[in-house]
Amino acid sequence: EALMKNITSIIFNNVCRGLFVQHKLVFAFLIASRIEKFAKNLSDGEWNFLLRGILDDEGLDDIKNPDSSVINAKAWKLARALPTICPVFQGLPMSVVNNIADWKKWIQTKEPQENKLPGKW
Secondary structure, three states: OHHHHHHHHHHHHHHHHOOOHHHHHHHHHHHHHHHHHHOOOOOHHHHHHHHHOOOOOOOOOOOOOOOOOOOOHHHHHHHHHHHHHOHHHOOHHHHHHHOHHHHHHHHOOOOHHHOOOOOOO
16 A cells, blocks of 8 residues: 555656656645545546536436526526436535525635535535
């Protein structure tokens, strides 16, 4: 395991020397996701969802968007699809519907990724 970490680090550092700054983050993401897939922490379904999103509404719960001025149709479709791909997100769409004020506040913060998600999330 230590050998694998060292080899990964060496390869990453050597490849990054030849990349533009804006491409280093993409390369880091690809390396990290490959490691997660190899460790079986990232399923094929999750990977495909991350890359492609959701193509159609078939099989999704028909939960109405609680506030289309904040959550666009594409984002709401993705939120409804997440529980079908990752069971850990079971109940997320209903949480958004039932706590829209909290979610709206979180969505509209300057850097939502830095803040705690509303409710149990």
